[in-house]
Amino acid sequence: MEVLLIDPLVPEALQWLQDRHEVTFRPELGDDPIELRKATYKTRAIVLPPHVIVSQEFLNFSPKLELVARMQISSDNTDLDACAKRNVRVVQARSATVRSNAEYLLYGLLMLYRRGMVSALLGRKISQVRMGRELCGSTVGLLGLAPVAHTLAPMLMGLGVRLVGYDPAVHHAAPIWDKLGVEPVSLHELLGRSDAVSLQVVYASRFKGWLNERVLNHCKPGQLWVGVSRSSLFEPEALALALTDGRIDACLLDGASPTFAAEGTPLYGVPNLHLTPRLGSHTREAKLRASIDPKRDWSSQIDLTIRLYLETLAANPLLLRALFVEILALGPAGLVARRLAMERLAGVLLAAAANHRSTPIPQWLATGLIGGINEMVLQHIEQDQIAHLPRLSNQAAAFMKNALQTRVMEPT
Numbered sequence: 001m002e003v004l005l006i007d008p009l010v011p012e013a014l015q016w017l018q019d020r021h022e023v024t025f026r027p028e029l030g031d032d033p034i035e036l037r038k039a040t041y042k043t044r045a046i047v048l049p050p051h052v053i054v055s056q057e058f059l060n061f062s063p064k065l066e067l068v069a070r071m072q073i074s075s076d077n078t079d080l081d082a083c084a085k086r087n088v089r090v091v092q093a094r095s096a097t098v099r100s101n102a103e104y105l106l107y108g109l110l111m112l113y114r115r116g117m118v119s120a121l122l123g124r125k126i127s128q129v130r131m132g133r134e135l136c137g138s139t140v141g142l143l144g145l146a147p148v149a150h151t152l153a154p155m156l157m158g159l160g161v162r163l164v165g166y167d168p169a170v171h172h173a174a175p176i177w178d179k180l181g182v183e184p185v186s187l188h189e190l191l192g193r194s195d196a197v198s199l200q201v202v203y204a205s206r207f208k209g210w211l212n213e214r215v216l217n218h219c220k221p222g223q224l225w226v227g228v229s230r231s232s233l234f235e236p237e238a239l240a241l242a243l244t245d246g247r248i249d250a251c252l253l254d255g256a257s258p259t260f261a262a263e264g265t266p267l268y269g270v271p272n273l274h275l276t277p278r279l280g281s282h283t284r285e286a287k288l289r290a291s292i293d294p295k296r297d298w299s300s301q302i303d304l305t306i307r308l309y310l311e312t313l314a315a316n317p318l319l320l321r322a323l324f325v326e327i328l329a330l331g332p333a334g335l336v337a338r339r340l341a342m343e344r345l346a347g348v349l350l351a352a353a354a355n356h357r358s359t360p361i362p363q364w365l366a367t368g369l370i371g372g373i374n375e376m377v378l379q380h381i382e383q384d385q386i387a388h389l390p391r392l393s394n395q396a397a398a399f400m401k402n403a404l405q406t407r408v409m410e411p412t
Contacts, residue, residue, distance in 0.1 A: 001021050001022070001044055001045050002021070002022045002024070002043065002044055002045065003017065003021045003022065003023045003024070003044075003045045003046070003047065004024050004026065004029075004039060004040065004043045004045070004046045004047070005017070005023050005024065005025045005026070005027075005046075005047045006026060006027055006029050006030045006036075006046065006047060006048055006049060006052065007027075007030070007047050007048055007049040007070075007071055008025075008027055009047075009071075016300075016304075021045075026039060030048075030049050030051065030052055036052070037061040040058075040061060040062040040065065041061060041062065041063070041064075042064055043062060043064065043065060044064055044065065044066045044067070045065075045066060045067040045068075045069070046062075046065065046067070046068055046069070047069040047070075047071070048068060048069070048070060049071075050070070050077055050255060050277065050278030050281075050282075051077070051258075051277055051278070052077070053077050053078075053258075054068055054077065054078040054079060054082075054083065054090075055079050055082065056079060056082040059079075059082055059083065059086050059088065065086070065088050066087075066088060066089065067088065067089045067090075067091060068083065068088060068089070068090050068091070069090075069091040069092075070090070070091070070092045071096070071097075071281065071286070077255075077278075078090055096281075096286050097280065097281035097286045098147045098148050098150075098151055099151055099285070099286070100280060100281050100282070100283040100285065100286035101148045101200070101228045101254075101280040101281060102148050102149075102151035102152040102155060103155075103283075104228065104254060104279060104280035105148065105152050105198050105200070105226050105227075105228060105280070106152060106155050106156070108226035108252045108254075109135060109140065109156075109196055109198065109224070109226055110135065111252070112196070112224045112226065112249075112250050112252060113132055113133045113134070113135055113138075113196070113224070114132035114133070115130050115132065115250070116130045116131065116132050117132070133195075135156070135159050135160070135161055136159055136160035136161065137160060137161075137162075138161060138162070138195040138196065139161070139162040139163075139164060139193055139194050139195050139196075140156055140161050140162070140163055140164075140194060140195065140196045140197070140198060141163075141164050141165065141166070141185075141190040141191065141193070141194030141196070141197045141198070142163060142164070142165040142166075142182055142198055142200070143165070143166060143167075143187075143190065143197050143198065143199045143200070143201060144166075144167050144199060144200040144201030144202065144229065145165065145167040145169075145170050145176065145180075145200075146200040146201065146202050146229075148200040148228060149165070149180070149198070149200050150180060152198060152200075153180040153181060153182055154180075154181075154336070154340060157181050158336070162183075163180070163181060163182040163183065164182065164183045164184075164185045164189070164190050164193055164194060165177065165180075165182040165183065165184055165185070165190065166184065166185060166186065166187045166189075166190045167201070168187075168201075168207075169202070170184075172184040172185075187215065187218075188215075188218045191215070191216070191218040191219045191220065191223070192218050192219075192220055193220065194220060194223060195220065195222075195223065195224065196223065196224040196225070196226070197223060197224070197225045197226075197227075198225075198226050198227065199225065199226065199227030199228070199229045199233070199253075200227065200228055200229055201229045201233060202229075203229060203230040203232070203233065207233055208232050208233070209232070209233075209234070209235040210233050211233050211234045211235060211238065211239070212235040212238045213235065213237070213238040213241065215238075216238050216239065216241075216242045216247065216248070217247075219242060219247040219248055220247075221246055221247060222246065222247075222249045223247060223248050223249060224248070224249055224250055224251075225248055225250070225251040225252070225253075226251075226252045226253075227251075227252070227253045227254065228253075228254045228255065228280045230257075231253055231255075231256035231257050231260040232257065232260075236260065236261075236265055236266045236267050237266045239251070239266075239267060239273075240266035240267050240270055243267075243270050243272050243273055244270065248272075249272065250272040250273075250274065251272065251273050251274065252274045252275075252276070253273075253274070253275055253276075254275075254276045254277075254278055254279055254280045255276070255277065255278035255280070256275045260275070261273060261275060284308075284312075285308065285312065299401060302397050302400055302401060303393070303394075303397045306373070306393055306396045306397045306400065307390065307393040307397070309373075310377075310389045310390050310392055310393055310396070311389075311390050311393075313377060313386070313389055314386055314387055314388075314389040314390055317386050320377075320381065320386060321381065323338065324374070324377060324378055324381060325381065342367055342370045342371065342374070343367060346366035346367045346369070346370050365403070369399070369400050369403055372399065373392075373396045373399070373400075376392055376395075376396060377389065377392075380392075
């Protein structure tokens with residue numbers, strides 16, 4: 001199939017796509033609507049960046065279009081009803097961007113708590129720099145239990161944050177609250193107790209304008225907001241009022257609708273509203289996960305995963321030492337964080353193995369294999385050979401694949 005690629009992919013994913021399809025890479029079309037219309041007129045499949053809107057008008061200029069692919073989970077930039085009527089398939093990365101969005105929310109909270117750092121980077125004098133606050137000991141409200149919240153919660157707990165939460169679709173007695181370490185409360189209580197709110201509600205049409213004046217009136221004064229959900233959850237007039245009367249001190253939203261704070265709207269020019277163009281999912285790792293086809297052969301999937309893992313560690317030596325050496329100084333909390341990271345990588349291994357084995361491999365084996373690779377990483381740290389980590393890729397991948405090809409005996 002001919003594929004028009006406008007959203008850049010990491011090299012490994014691009015190579016995989018080119019091996020199977022005829023790919024035309026035209027990233028410049030994302031910022032040129034007229035040329036984009038010309039290019040899509042005969043296109044059957046297209047991979048689009050977040051800022052390109054797929055509307056009825058877009059489809060009218062794409063009569064042969066059969067498939068639209070997105071490297072992020074949000075669908076607020078795609079008219080799903082119009083695509084369904086035209087029988088245009090929409091492919092999205094349902095879980096690939098969870099980790100990246102969780103890190104974006106964590107970064108957003110840290111940035112809003114310590115806005116003086118941004119001021120200093122912009123060259124302002126210390127007398128002009130706003131005094132910051134610490135996340136540790138504060139209360140953060142998780143508004144919505146989308147998968148992003150499942151990843152964000154342990155990050156915040158590791159920093160000493162108290163968590164309260166509300167989700168209109170999750171009962172307060174559901175076991176997931178205890179599993180995540182989040183105290184379930186009512187919406188009004190969450191707003192009244194939280195120093196900051198993280199918004200990751202799974203959107204449905206009935207939630208349009210849900211966060212209105214009646215709801216936001218319960219905000220604790222000086223509250224901070226970060227979010228990766230649809231901006232249409234907010235009633236613009238209510239958010240503008242809350243941002244100007246002190247209830248909400250600052251608000252950072254990712255991927256808001258282009259018209260959300262456009263000229264002529266209540267939010268236009270509000271100085272403490274900060275919008276980013278869907279940067280939460282804009283990471284190398286998220287794009288790679290989003291582009292991996294679960295039907296691809298298991299061997300190359302493992303090769304790709306291990307190579308990316310080791311290349312990422314080698315490219316971030318400070319992060320590498322923090323994860324493998326200094327995290328142990330945190331005691332039990334550090335060990336939990338390290339175990340969770342290993343389990344996530346083991347999950348990729350389990351998914352790849354499912355395409356190869358008639359019987360699944362146990363979690364303990366997958367985690368053990370990751371532990372073996374991490375021992376190789378530790379040896380390189382001890383020998384001050386971090387830059388050489390990518391050279392382990394073939395050896396580590398072969399180690400994994402050999403283990404997957406043997407008969408597994410459950411421990412007694």
